[in-house]
Amino acid sequence: MPIINIQRRMAEQGRIRLGVKAPVGTSGKTRPAKLSTFRFTSPNAGLIAAIAEQYGGTARPWDNGGKPEHEVITDATSVPVIVTKGGLSQWMETWSGGGCVHRCDGERNVLTDEPCDPRDPNHVNAKPTTRLSVMLTEIETLGVWRMESHGWNAAAEIPAMAELAMHVGDLVPANLHLIERRAIRDGKTSRFVVPVLDLQVTKARLVELVGGVGGQPALDAPAQERPAIEAPRPDYAAIADTMLDVDSVRDLWKQAAEAGHLDEDLKDTLLERVRALTPAAPVDEPVDAEVVEDAPADPEADRMAVWQQLLAAAGAKGASQSDVTQDVEFITSKLLHECTAEDLRGVLATYATGEVA
Numbered sequence: 001m002p003i004i005n006i007q008r009r010m011a012e013q014g015r016i017r018l019g020v021k022a023p024v025g026t027s028g029k030t031r032p033a034k035l036s037t038f039r040f041t042s043p044n045a046g047l048i049a050a051i052a053e054q055y056g057g058t059a060r061p062w063d064n065g066g067k068p069e070h071e072v073i074t075d076a077t078s079v080p081v082i083v084t085k086g087g088l089s090q091w092m093e094t095w096s097g098g099g100c101v102h103r104c105d106g107e108r109n110v111l112t113d114e115p116c117d118p119r120d121p122n123h124v125n126a127k128p129t130t131r132l133s134v135m136l137t138e139i140e141t142l143g144v145w146r147m148e149s150h151g152w153n154a155a156a157e158i159p160a161m162a163e164l165a166m167h168v169g170d171l172v173p174a175n176l177h178l179i180e181r182r183a184i185r186d187g188k189t190s191r192f193v194v195p196v197l198d199l200q201v202t203k204a205r206l207v208e209l210v211g212g213v214g215g216q217p218a219l220d221a222p223a224q225e226r227p228a229i230e231a232p233r234p235d236y237a238a239i240a241d242t243m244l245d246v247d248s249v250r251d252l253w254k255q256a257a258e259a260g261h262l263d264e265d266l267k268d269t270l271l272e273r274v275r276a277l278t279p280a281a282p283v284d285e286p287v288d289a290e291v292v293e294d295a296p297a298d299p300e301a302d303r304m305a306v307w308q309q310l311l312a313a314a315g316a317k318g319a320s321q322s323d324v325t326q327d328v329e330f331i332t333s334k335l336l337h338e339c340t341a342e343d344l345r346g347v348l349a350t351y352a353t354g355e356v357a
Contacts, residue, residue, distance in 0.1 A: 010084060012133065013143035014042025018178070018195060020073070036193055038079060038178060040145070041071040047141055048072050054138050055079065077178045080137040083199070084144060085170040087133035088162040090155065092126035102126055128155035132162060132197070134176065153181070153194045156244045161197040173200040182349060184342075236266055240273040249273050250330055257326075271333045303341040310348045 017040070022033035040051050041062055048070040052059040056075030061068065091110070094102040102122035103111050109123075116123045128151070133144040149158070165172040177196045182189050236256055243249050253270050256262040314324045325336050331350060332343045 010133070010135075011143040012146055013044060013047055013141050014040055014145050016134075016145050016147035016176070017041060018147070018149060018193070034193060035073065036077065036178065036180070037074055038076050038176075039071060039073045041069055042145075043067075043069050045070045047139060050139050051136070079176050080200075081134035081174050081176045082137055083132075083134055083162060083165040083172045083174050083197070085166060087144065088159060089131045090159055091129050092123075093129040094122040094126045128152060130155050130158050132158055132195075134174070135171075137173065147176070147195060149195055151192075151194060157247075158195065158197050160244055160248065161199055165199055165201075168199070168201055174198060175200065184346075234261075236261065237269050240270055243273065244277070246274055246277050246331075249277065253330055271330075274330070274333055303339070303344065306341045306344040306348060310344055313348060 016038055019032050019034045021030035024031050042048050048059045052072040057072040059070060059072045062071035091103045092106055093100055102109060104116050107116055109116050130149045131146055133146045135144055175198045178193045179196050180191055180193050182191045240249055240252060249270055256266055310324060328336050328339060328347050331347050332339055
């Protein structure tokens with residue numbers, strides 16, 4: 001029998017890191033720098049060597065604050081993993097040289113078990129800290145590797161997928177990706193990489209898991225229970241209110257359209273949810289910034305040129321003009337004729353990064 005007041009966990013073999021400490025000139029100081037590929041560190045030299053052989057890069061010794069370890073910066077932007085039960089934690093945290101000085105859920109400091117003081121600098125400066133422990137599918141060890149991110153996009157997206165995995169099972173196959181995104185602020189384009197967790201579970205399997213009554217899969221439910229399972233219309237507004245990112249709302253939009261439920265009222269409801277979510281994701285983990293070119297003298301000509309590029313990009317993905325129009329109106333929250341060339345460029349960027357199916 002396990003001890004009931006000890007939280008069981010799998011042994012941690014190492015870390016999945018998203019950056020390095022880069023030297024600042026010849027001063028001997030360092031600064032955090034982002035990577036475009038995964039970096040792994042571990043006290044186990046054999047595991048780091050195996051990762052280097054599997055994903056590229058050079059295994060080498062690494063000084064982890066006086067503790068001898070090993071590291072490899074791989075060539076991989078995507079690795080197959082297994083999501084484990086209880087492998088996710090998320091807090092707003094502030095750290096100093098002495099350790100963590102503030103850890104809260106946004107309202108209550110769990111270190112002091114007191115409500116957060118909104119005027120406390122440690123609360124104001126706290127960063128979202130998302131930790132995800134996964135097993136590496138292609139590396140021979142049953143321990144887990146912990147990834148930590150302080151980005152707002154990761155904080156919004158990874159928990160939703162990790163919690164969905166808990167409905168599927170204790171060990172769920174997935175892929176962990178590093179995906180480049182961009183945001184435009186004050187006429188400049190900031191590019192940044194975001195860790196993305198993608199479960200290797202089909203939607204049909206999810207329907208089996210969540211569509212049943214009393215825990216019984218919908219596809220195996222007795223015939224007399226089918227009317228309760230096949231409800232005529234879900235409460236889309238309530239579902240949208242639980243979603244934490246725009247991509248999830250977009251998927252709900254498509255599901256409603258496929259079911260024939262996407263009327264004008266529902267469009268307004270979902271677009272309002274998109275508007276509510278958009279300001280909640282500030283520019284995340286900037287890497288590089290480029291100045292955006294000034295618009296040409298003829299805005300309409302520029303708009304039509306971008307529209308043609310968008311149609312070409314969509315055609316390469318097998319999408320129709322109607323699909324593109326729907327994507328434009330969803331992503332921009334505007335009707336097509338109201339969109340500027342810059343609006344269309346934003347949609348074109350989502351096609352380029354693969355965020356639009």
